[in-house]
Amino acid sequence: MATFAKKAFNASAYSSFRPTYPKKLFKEIFDYHRAGNGLWDVAADLGCGTGQATTELKGHFATVIGIDPSQPMIDAAQKKHKYGGLAFRQGRSEDLSNVLPSESxxxxxxxxxGHWFNWELVWPEVSRVLRKDGTAAFWTYAEFRLSEFPSATPLITAYSQGKDPATSLGLYWERPGRTILENMLTDVPDPTSMETVMKRRGGLAHFERRYFAGPHFPAHLPSPSPTQIKRVEMRVNIRWRDLLGYFRTWSSLYNFHERFPEDLDKVDERFPEDKLAAPAGQDSVKDVSSDRIDVDVSGGDIAVRFWKDLREEVKRQGGKYGVDEIVSVEWPIALLLAKKV
Known part of the structure; x- marks a missing residue:
C-alpha cells in the first residue's frame, strides 16, 4: 500500500491510535488451526505494519515473523518490539521467495x-509456504460505527465514501483496495477453485468466510448464511480525542492533505470549550505520568470538521461529547480461513 511506504508517513501515530484486535478473534483462528492438526512451530504475519497482530502469536509458536513491504513500518515494528523475540523482514505478500522458504x-x-493484495498471486504463495495441515487466516475490519448512536452511521459513510472533496475522503482512498475492505473481503476469490493454487502440493483443501458483524451486516452486500455471522467482538471505549487520533491515521486523509495542504490552515469554531483541552500547535503530546497520548484537537481541517459533526450528532441524541469523555466505537470484521492439505 503506497501511502504507508512513504518516508513521511507517521508509523508511530499509526501504532498508537489503530484499534487492537480482540482475543476472541485469535481464539477462533487457533481453534481452527488446532482442529486441523496443524503444527505450532512457525507463524508469519503478512502486511504486519508495526506488529500489532504479530505479537499475539508470541507464546503460541516457537518462531514468529512479521513481513511488510514498507520499510518505515518495519523500522517502527523493530523499535517497538526490540526485546519481544519477534523477527521482522521487508517483503511483498505476492512474492515471499526471499523471506519464506517453501513449506516452512x-x-x-x-x-x-489483505484488501491491498493481488490475490491471484498471493493465494499461490500461501499454498507454497504453508506446511501440510497449515492454516491461513486473513481478516480486515470495515467501516467503524458508534455503538450507541446508529444515527451517526450515515455521517460516517458520507465522510468515508462520499465524493464531495469539501466534506469527504471517498476520492482519496487507494482503489480497488478500499472497495474490497468496504465489501468485507467478499471480492476475494475462493482459492480452492484456483488451478494455480491447487497444483501446489495439494493446494488449499478448505476455505470459509466468517463475519463478526452482528445484526448490522452492510446492506449493500449479499447476506451471508446465519452460521457465518457472529457477534461484534472488536469494540473499544475511548476518549473523543483518541477517536480523532484514529481519524488521523487514515491513508485517505494523508492523500487528501497532499492534494489540499491549505485545508490544514482552516478553523472550525464549534465547541469553543475544546481550546481549554488542546495542546495547541502539536500533533500530540505524551503525558509523562502515564502512557496516555493527548491528541491536539485544535484547528479545523477535514478530519476535525467530521469529528465535530459526529459530536454534534451525539450531543443531539443526549450523549456525552466532551473531548475527554468516552465514546464506544466498534468495527465489523471479515475473516477468511483456509487449510493446506
Whole structure:
C-alpha cells in the first residue's frame, strides 16, 4: 500500500491510535488451526505494519515473523518490539521467495492488509509456504460505527465514501483496495477453485468466510448464511480525542492533505470549550505520568470538521461529547480461513 511506504508517513501515530484486535478473534483462528492438526512451530504475519497482530502469536509458536513491504513500518515494528523475540523482514505478500522458504510455515495470518493484495498471486504463495495441515487466516475490519448512536452511521459513510472533496475522503482512498475492505473481503476469490493454487502440493483443501458483524451486516452486500455471522467482538471505549487520533491515521486523509495542504490552515469554531483541552500547535503530546497520548484537537481541517459533526450528532441524541469523555466505537470484521492439505 503506497501511502504507508512513504518516508513521511507517521508509523508511530499509526501504532498508537489503530484499534487492537480482540482475543476472541485469535481464539477462533487457533481453534481452527488446532482442529486441523496443524503444527505450532512457525507463524508469519503478512502486511504486519508495526506488529500489532504479530505479537499475539508470541507464546503460541516457537518462531514468529512479521513481513511488510514498507520499510518505515518495519523500522517502527523493530523499535517497538526490540526485546519481544519477534523477527521482522521487508517483503511483498505476492512474492515471499526471499523471506519464506517453501513449506516452512504452520500459520500464516494477515490483519488489515489483505484488501491491498493481488490475490491471484498471493493465494499461490500461501499454498507454497504453508506446511501440510497449515492454516491461513486473513481478516480486515470495515467501516467503524458508534455503538450507541446508529444515527451517526450515515455521517460516517458520507465522510468515508462520499465524493464531495469539501466534506469527504471517498476520492482519496487507494482503489480497488478500499472497495474490497468496504465489501468485507467478499471480492476475494475462493482459492480452492484456483488451478494455480491447487497444483501446489495439494493446494488449499478448505476455505470459509466468517463475519463478526452482528445484526448490522452492510446492506449493500449479499447476506451471508446465519452460521457465518457472529457477534461484534472488536469494540473499544475511548476518549473523543483518541477517536480523532484514529481519524488521523487514515491513508485517505494523508492523500487528501497532499492534494489540499491549505485545508490544514482552516478553523472550525464549534465547541469553543475544546481550546481549554488542546495542546495547541502539536500533533500530540505524551503525558509523562502515564502512557496516555493527548491528541491536539485544535484547528479545523477535514478530519476535525467530521469529528465535530459526529459530536454534534451525539450531543443531539443526549450523549456525552466532551473531548475527554468516552465514546464506544466498534468495527465489523471479515475473516477468511483456509487449510493446506
Amino acid at each position: 510455515v504452520d500459520l500464516l495470518i494477515s490483519a488489515q492488509a
